[in-house]
Amino acid sequence: MIFHPARIGLLNKRALIRQLRKDGVASRAGLARALGMSQPTAGKIVDELLTQEILEEVEGAEANGDHATRLGRPGRQLQLNRSQPSFLGIQLGVSETRLAELPLGACDENDWHFSFHHDAAAANPAAAWEKQLRNVAKQLRSRKFLGVVLSVPGIVDESARRILFSPNIHWSESADLCAAIGKVWDAPVLLVQEERALALGYLTLHPDQEDFLLADFGEGVGGAVIFGGKPLMHPLPISGEFGHTPVLGNHRRCGCGAVGCVETLLSTSGLLKSFAAAHPRQTASWAALQKQLAENGVEPWLAQSLDAAAVALAAALNVLGLRRVVVTGNLTDLPPTVLEYFSGAIRGGAMWARFGEVECVSAPRNRTAGLVAVGIDRLILPEAEPKLSRGKNAATKLVK
Template identity: 25%
Template sequence: MTPPPARGNNLDTVRQHNLSTVLGMVHRAGAASRSELTRSTGLNRSTIAALVGELVELGLVNESEPDANNRVGRPSPVVTASGRVCAIAINPEIDAVTVGVVGLDGTVHHRVRYPTESVPTVADAVAIGRSIIDGMRPDLDDRYRVVGIGAAIPGLVRVSDGVVRLAPHLDWRDEPFAELLAAATGLPVDAGNDANLGANAERLFGAGRGYADLVYLNGGASGIGAGVIVDGKPLTGRSGYAGELGHTLVNSTGIRCHCGAIGCLETEVSQSALLRVLDLPGADPDELDRALAGASADERVLAEVERQLGHLAVAVRNAANVFNPELIVLGGFLGALIAVAPGRLEMLVTEHGLGATAESLVIARAELGSRLLMIGAAELAFGSLLADPARIPFP
């Protein structure tokens, strides 16, 4: 959500900027002492003290005394983001709707995965989301202050209004999901593409910390999506649709994709194929991870893993050649794939990749696991608060 333009004099604008800077630092980097905030921001001690004091009064951060045994000299109070300030995250998929509660300190307080017997319609996803949130209401009202809802959608989402332009596996077209969910829950809703939100979450809190250029590939029940970070900023394209690497050609003699092309990445590398060789009707990312690890000696499973890694290597080389990232992060079932055969994907990529591009490329598994899309969606909902902390958008 884009916050409304700031009004007032220049001092108001500076104060807003400084509050946003301090809150953003403790939100994304974790606990920081006042002295660390002073050094990092370049502001003086009295200004930091005033800013932190205001954020404490607003209930957005907490202050505590440090462990004196680990400090030399006069201890500086430690500032942390409040875990009571929360966002609700929702992720509809073809086999389930997952809802979570995520604190401003990055803690996932609750996560509920509601399996569905069939692909949920927009009305189904809204109803399930509302029902789960209603069930959480007593706890939410007693313990937390909810900013709003962030939705991670496996498809093309118009970021300006949360309209799902196309989510092919869900069979959603031009659906005003954010508007419908807001009406059902009474909470403000922002929606975005799941892979873009996952990329941002990994950049801020996971394997992508410290990297300015990265590509994130996410494998889920609805296929494969991607998010691209260039010079520290998400590459979204004009309307938020950039990063459709799931439709990269990886096999010219392969399966016809729902998009009409032959041999797209998400038709050749799929969670459903892994579930078939594992004889599982369904699984969330953590369950699939455990199942693959437990079947690492099964020849059928290993053959399918090798087949999928071969096609995944083509997509990784394509992404490396186009974007020249420092890092490629693999999430969802793609992370489970590389865990079964450590080093194999890197070998396949370097065997046929452009030397200069491949030699410095790092491939890593996403660190946030099943929390990834909950944290990514929550970050979307926290956007307005982080931009202007004094204008608290609590309903």
């Protein structure tokens, strides 16, 4: 990326919004201080964002943060616009799609306003899906959005907005869901890999934690890395996929086509399968599993699976130089001893544990916050368009 003056304004604007997302509420002066820019600059950016209705002034708010002062003229506090929905968030689940109208600021809670079940038996599931979308569209208060953000599990090419591989929602691979959404709502459509959205959601709610690996356990097992406060982006449309690391000695077939993946052991169905194998007489239900583990602690079959996943995670931590794992999904829904064991196993393999603390925390899934973060990053602040800069000189020359 080449920098010219016309571009750097955007970068500072981006930094300011990011800071404001961290602080929640801040004044022009506070932002300037935190970012190391001059007050006139911060003021000018804020004014611009106010006219765009991306920010709004907040009345009764007091300055928070370290620099809380009582003296002097009080700053006019600012926040990301909460008064109106800016984005439409859509979560494509395995059997269900959920939708929510999302304002730019403050979506701590995971309240999805609409949902419908998929009709996988339909002749054309994608068409049926689009029809249900239209149905929802009628019920929405707002017609117009800054953008629509769709989160999808599996392997996703976010820039090309294509679903490359989705073992549990196969029908979504051939369908161009973004195009379908574009037909229903007249707004730019963004596609996000699900775990990346979860990681960004965690980041929004814990803005101080700028480096971690999020590991999500559900129908599948996957993850995402936040590195320096930003999602680790990748040359390939694949990343965070520790769940498809093979476990030596494990021979279960995985949905991805390989054999022995971590996912076959620790996905919901994988856990139940192992549970059933270890306790043939019990009903292999999630409730029974919870009860069994609550009574007996981490049984050997589970310990082995956790050890294997921990090695894959530790390998990633060691290579990336991270020290924090955030666990979401089904593992957080089992007795706490399970997560304790898992934490210990990760620490055992993470090299940094020999020098300092390695943390492994559990967290609820925070999709909405993540979807908003994606929308802000990619729509409000169209950061890098290297084509634009490069194309102007290089491309025309080449054509010629």
